[in-house]
Amino acid sequence: MNHKILSYIHQESPIHRLTGAAKLIGFILWSLIAMITYDTRILVVMFILGIMIFLSSKVEFRYISFVFYIFLLFLFINNIAIFLFEPMQGVEMYHTKHEILHIIGHYTLTAEQLFYQFNLTLKYLTIIPLALLFMVTTHPSEFAASLNKIGVSYRIAYAVALALRYIPDIQRDYQNISLAQQARGIDLSKKQKLTKKLRYASSILMPLIFLSLNRIETISAAIELRGFGSQKRRSWYHERPFTKEDYLAIMLIILLFVFSMIITFLDGNRFYNPFR
Template identity: 30%
Template structure:
């Protein structure tokens, strides 16, 4: 299974300019805040769910659906304790569950799931290079966007190293699942140290390799991929803005 969510489908969302996708991702976080009750947020959630299937993100949704359910349930439970309501609905032992708290918990649960759906649509249709390209076009300095790209690239390597070390240490008798909380965490020391040391060995070589290719010498950089702005960008941005406007008008009216 791939570590990232990207699925090259060649579909509508994938062909949108990375900057437009980032703008739409940020704009897509606004509508859930414009609904105060479950019924006001749920239509947007349904719309995002449809959009996720349109973006061929079904396989990725299967990866996160448990997380979505847990977040929804935890939101209801947490807000039942922390949100003050007026009308008592029922009691669980000594705890009185208020109607307003329950409704707020459900609304926030749907809201959180809207964010996950937006992120899944974005991550399914956007390779890491396009993500960092978009960030750099939005003003992120080149060195920082380069570091972010490099981090994304190195993460699977580090994880692979980590898994290999876990297996090697388990073969030597390391038991990660026994003992109390502190003991169990301390069992990870023989894993973390080799992971960090192997990473540091790469650091010096990487820096030399980068400098020998003239990294950081030129201020104006060219990009290997250029993305044209097409009708898809206008359609997507207009669409999300219309949703924001409609929900905003309903919210403030």
């Protein structure tokens, strides 16, 4: 219980040394490339790069393994669902049809569909490890400062920090309320009918909501008493100034972005087509 899933882990590595803002900019551009392009060559390169970046951070895989496996499971289900709902998507996209295996009715496995879903999976696999890495290598307080630095209003940025701060407290409230209500006879196990379960859930949620509203009142009073919102700008205790490494990292990612976009759109569309 002591180690919270996906919380910041302090370590010494080039990735940890980068400021939160640099990582955030890098991650946004990286995700943009992966979302826009369907060029398998770029995706493969990024996938390998992603693994290398992950390794260089010295973050042990076991810290994120749980979330990662859950994500893999979702990816698997997602792939099956795509095939069930859109078995001919690949054919439509690549304008050719190489049948591999006829299954049943209009369900035919084609090389195009496989390739399309392979690309899709690769996109996820380039983004997810870095998203997880961003979370475990960025101190939550620095995260708010980073959001502010890239132009998000400090009120919104601080709201994010406050959410991170109070989530454990609310979880604890929830647990206490839920246990006390279970002692009074609420049964939230799977045996219950859904309608009953919803009615039961309200007897936990109502106190939780009122308690949280009270907490919000105290927090708002406390932050006003300490001058939150009095100025147009605020400074951040945990903000770190940009170093050479940060500029270098951002330049590299911009280069990667431009380069990927050129290659992607060179032949007129987003899709790399090996079937032509």
